[in-house]
Amino acid sequence: GLAPGVAPGLGVRVHLLEVGGDAIQLVHRIAGVGGGDRVDDRLRMLGVEAADRRRRFDAALRTVAEDLAETMRRVLAYQMVNGMPFILVMLAFTSEDPSRALAAGIMYTIHHMVTVGSLILASGAIEETYGTGLLSKLSGLARRDPIIAWIFAAGAFSVVGFPPFSGMWGKLMIVFEVARVGGAWAWIAIAAIIIASFAAFLAMLRVWRKVFWGKGLPEDKVPDELIIRKKLMAPSAALILGSLCMFIFSGIVLDVVDSASEQLLDTTAYTETVLGDEPIAVPNIDEIQEGR
Numbered sequence: 001g002l003a004p005g006v007a008p009g010l011g012v013r014v015h016l017l018e019v020g021g022d023a024i025q026l027v028h029r030i031a032g033v034g035g036g037d038r039v040d041d042r043l044r045m046l047g048v049e050a051a052d053r054r055r056r057f058d059a060a061l062r063t064v065a066e067d068l069a070e071t072m073r074r075v076l077a078y079q080m081v082n083g084m085p086f087i088l089v090m091l092a093f094t095s096e097d098p099s100r101a102l103a104a105g106i107m108y109t110i111h112h113m114v115t116v117g118s119l120i121l122a123s124g125a126i127e128e129t130y131g132t133g134l135l136s137k138l139s140g141l142a143r144r145d146p147i148i149a150w151i152f153a154a155g156a157f158s159v160v161g162f163p164p165f166s167g168m169w170g171k172l173m174i175v176f177e178v179a180r181v182g183g184a185w186a187w188i189a190i191a192a193i194i195i196a197s198f199a200a201f202l203a204m205l206r207v208w209r210k211v212f213w214g215k216g217l218p219e220d221k222v223p224d225e226l227i228i229r230k231k232l233m234a235p236s237a238a239l240i241l242g243s244l245c246m247f248i249f250s251g252i253v254l255d256v257v258d259s260a261s262e263q264l265l266d267t268t269a270y271t272e273t274v275l276g277d278e279p280i281a282v283p284n285i286d287e288i289q290e291g292r
Helices: 006-031 038-068 072-092 098-130 146-160 166-181 184-212 230-248 250-265 267-275 285-289
Strands: none
Touching: 072 098, 072 166, 072 184, 098 146, 098 166, 098 230, 098 250, 146 166, 146 184, 146 230, 166 184, 166 230, 230 250, 250 267
């Protein structure tokens, strides 16, 4: 008989040889060694790998959208935070034309307040009427309340940067003024703007698909006569109309923000307006810079 432990050891070795043989055959098939259909096998395996990568990428996109969109409040909170860097980034790109850079920041600030305000008021009207802002509890509002659906869709277009709303001019001005400075940081900033806009698009698309598309709400829980009152929709409609007017009358708006940026940079006029022509205890900036 075999010594104790010899038989199990031989069994393990035989199993390893079998596994090793299978691995070698697999490597041969991938590398194209042996087998008449080895090329077809390699192509099939590469196709499986490519399909797996696509599935992982799609799953990642779904995860991002789901993380951003559990409730309407959460989506809109993300949109509020998402817009702040667009405004602040202009302070880092004022070397070429400070007035134009600040004007772009002011333009986007006005757009952001108007558009996000409209979306918040629209979602508030939905929560007030149906008692919830959970995406899983709402469905089919595009047929039930078409007016609020149009308002929300317009706000989504504006916050992403699609025409004919103020978001397009706001983001274009930001991108143009960043590109005017040039350099690696400018390209990084522009890439970040594009990625953030795409993330905003994913989040708003999920809200639209969950809340406004799909089958209607159950009749046993939500009666047909329950719809959003017009007075609840009026504030959000007025704001999104303002976004549309900013797009149409963009020339007038640009003149206003250009004037505002010039006044921000003209500290002399501000000082004289607040403190008078000969202010007391105000240091002379030129003397300070000369070391006096």
